[in-house]
Amino acid sequence: EAGVTQSPTHLIKTRGQQATLRCSPISGHTSVYWYQQALGLGLQFLLWYDEGEERNRGNFPPRFSGRQFPNYSSELNVNALELEDSALYLCASSLVANEQFFGPGTRLTVL
């Protein structure tokens, strides 16, 4: 069974640009989660999507947004990039509440 996949592996952007990160969940999983792992800040919950709807949101500004498609894949968009957005962005999926399976992450570098 294929795991959670994320693309791209690495992404380099400059301040003010927009970044788009993609995630494909494990087949059959309807929930997708996004987490940010920034140096010195640890792993923080960003967003939770289920059945195409945003269900919960972490303490992040509105320029962090996303969506979930009918095939349950998801996209995370970060607008007006700032230097402190540089981080590893992890996507997870689940079928059962609380049991989340993580992808390898996208490393975003903002210059």
Add this chain to the structure above:
Amino acid sequence: AQSVTQLDSHVSVSEGTPVLLRCNYSSSYSPSLFWYVQHPNKGLQLLLKYTSAATLVKGINGFEAEFKKSETSFHLTKPSAHMSDAAEYFCVVSGYGGATNKLIFGTGTLLAVQP
């Protein structure tokens, strides 16, 4: 509010010796607790989870954790460390109510295994 505190940021052991990674939790309700492991440049892998069944939870790769309500602890142990255990370990608690799907991570413990 739910939270977890990992008491050691770095732990170093010799191969073949026991591993103890400490975690205390804070929760107003009966929590769901997890340990995840992250190897360098890899995603997170679930080691084990506690969801109010048996207090001693066995996970993958010989790891186990014991839920102790009286001590609000959920320490991770392994009888004998292997070189491949070197990684960062995260103690995690789930949110409550409408946020049960939200995972709250500790700050992580970096485990080094010396030959």
